[in-house]
Amino acid sequence: MKAMLCRKYGPPESLVLEELPDLDPGPGELVVRVHAAAVNFPDVLLMSGDYQVKVPPPFAPGSEFAGEVLATGDGVARRVGDRVAGSTMVGAFAEQVRLAAAAVTPIPDGVDYAHAAAFGVSYRTAYHCLRSVAQIEPDDWVVVLGAAGGVGLAAVDLAVGMNARVIAAASTPEKLELCLRRGATATVDYHRERLRDRIREITGTGADVVLDPVGGPYSEPALRALGRGGKFITLGYAAGSIPSIPLNLVLLKGINVEGMEIRTFMGDHPQEAARDLQELQGMLASGAVSPHIGARFPLSDAALALRHVADRKALGKVIIDIG
Ligand SMILES: NC(=O)c1ccc[n+]([C@@H]2O[C@H](COP(=O)([O-])OP(=O)(O)OC[C@H]3O[C@@H](n4cnc5c(N)ncnc54)[C@H](OP(=O)(O)O)[C@@H]3O)[C@@H](O)[C@H]2O)c1
Incomplete structure (x- = not known):
């Protein structure tokens, strides 16, 4: 099987396409023939060795995929040929991926591999945040930073579906459109407008919730635009720096600041996580939500796909088509 390998930590361009032996599943595992993988910002960080979790090279990056079951280990109920999607730390930028059978979910009829792959990590992250952590209500003003990115646009889609009023904040008119x-x-172009002032102008009394997968210089003005008792959820730092927020801002308005990290959330809150996943599967199956795919690349161009994300060009999800 072919795989795009990171042989030592480095930029996307250091990936190499290699032929590797086919994979065999162990007990409780299955091997999936990958048809589509989605790119996530952490893939770029994992490759450069800058992610909070270190994976020693060599490895194929890629943390979410959709495909069909190729082989099953002992004790696995799924059948060869079943259409499944799943997530893993690494390994999806390859023709085959091996993982625990429990880590995949069936793909509903009528959903293609690209959209099934794109629906994974970003939508789960955004939904746990909106549904279980922020517990948004209809008509809440929800500010989404980096709103046209993978997690960002998933949050826009899901918050709109939950009847919130979404303020999308991003860096270009094309992304806001x-x-x-x-x-x-409503939208805020945070390269051309003052983020805090514009949110206050739109909402009057301030926003109810901020979802922040970006960090850097955007977090503090967004937090300052919250109303009394508002909620600020920190999700990631795509801007490259972790902001330091003066705590008096939190005290003065009784703001709740929470972090949400998908892997620890699922372990710490198994009931909410299971409920959220079931609801998401229902939305995908009914067509209530369908991810926006902004760009597609073949496996041999996986470096270009990662570069597209690293260079802030992604609109929604970036997909790697694999056979
Ligand atoms: N907490 C969790 O469980 C979890 C799960 C998945 C991802 N994440 C984190 O969420 C963040 C977003 O991930 P994603 O997959 O949605 O990435 P993405 O599609 O690349 O979106 C990131 C957004 O960040 C903004 N950005 C600002 N400065 C940037 C810079 N210097 N380089 C790149 N982007 C920049 C961009 O929007 P503008 O150009 O509009 O500013 C971009 O659309 C990452 O930090 C990731 O680690 C967290």
């Missing part, structure tokens, strides 16, 4: 088409109520 996409957010409006997906149902955002």
